[in-house]
Amino acid sequence: MNVDIGLCTVSSKERAVEAVIELAAEAGYDGVELWGRDHVGDGSVDDCRRIVDAVDANGLGIPVYGSYLRCGTDEFDDRVEHELAIAGRLDADLIRVWAGRQEYEDHDAEHWNRVVCDLERLTDRAAAYGVGVTVEKHAGTLTDTLEGARRLIEAVDDEHCGLNYQPGFSxxxxxxxxxxxxxxxxxxNLHLQAVRECGESRRCPLSEAFYDLETVLAPFLDAGFDGSANVEFVTDERPYPAAIEADRRYVASILQADSHERAHTR
Structure with missing residues (x-):
């Protein structure tokens, strides 16, 4: 079982992407999930080459291109090839996308069908770029609930399209x-961030989360998850380099303990 630990560059919006990449390497991360706004911008060939060179120079990988491509919307058709081309230029394993603009409990059938159709087409086209698809579990989309997320991935029913799961604050x-x-x-794909009490908004170290990260990760490890567990945002209670290092170390300690336990139960 091989679970990499990545850092989402969106965790430090104010820094240049090269600086975040370097700090991620210094903190011991395996890769970086690239923020598809200021850190990648329009995704020109030159900009993508510069980013890939920085990633390679620091011995990292790019598990995910964090796009803001939104299935089920009017802009989807205009943006899909552009965003896939960026993911291909970055040689990312996955492209992160969003599941419409309606929440599951309030969605209508037309919007649902449109999102599913867009996801099916996207997954098929992504294969030409050597890229898989990961759908963000997030408020304001069809994946905001357990049932919505499960049903959507099952409706697409393609091994190259999965969920980007993250524990919710509320x-x-x-x-x-x-x-x-x-x-x-x-x-x-996994996004990890934490608060101390359910419903709060100020982030804390993963080791102080109101939920038990070890318990949350266990079913992923049991299921043979081989994607990347990516630290998305970190606490501002300590300097950024120390915060990302502490979170990586905590996630690694859980993965190492699980690996050790499995080795002794064979």
Whole structure:
């Protein structure tokens, strides 16, 4: 089982992408998920080459291009090839996308069908670029609930399209654990960030999360998850380099403990 630990460059919006890449390498990360706004911008050939050179020079990989391509919207057709070309230039494993603009409990059938159709077309086209698709589990989209996320990935039914799961800040601990159990087999990417109390907004170290990260990660490891666990945002209570290093070390300690336990139960 091979789970890499990545850092989302969106965790430091104010820094140049090359600076975040260098800090990620210094902190011991395996790769970087590239923020598809200021850090990648329009994704020109020259800009992508510059980013890839920086990643290679620091011994990292690019598990995900974090695009803002939104299925089920009027702009999807205008942007899909452009965004896939960027993912291809970056040699990213996955492109992160969004599932429409309606939440699951309030969606209509037309919007659902449009999102599914766009995701199917996107996944098929992404194969030409050697890229898989990961769909963000997020408020304001069809994946905001466990049922919506599960149903959407099942509707697309393609091994190259999975869920980008992340524990929600306003989701109770027990529900997060239930989500992780049901959605792990349908996920191909992880975002990790934390707050100390359910419903808060100020981020804290992962080791102080209101949910138990070890319990959340367990079903992913049991399901043979081989994607990247990416630290998305970190606390501002300590300097950024120290914050990203502490979170990486904590995630690594869980993965190492799991690996050790599995080795002794064979």
């Amino acid at each position: 989701v109770p601990k027990d529900e997060i654990e239930r989500e992780a159990t049901e959605l792990a087999p349908r996920s191909n």
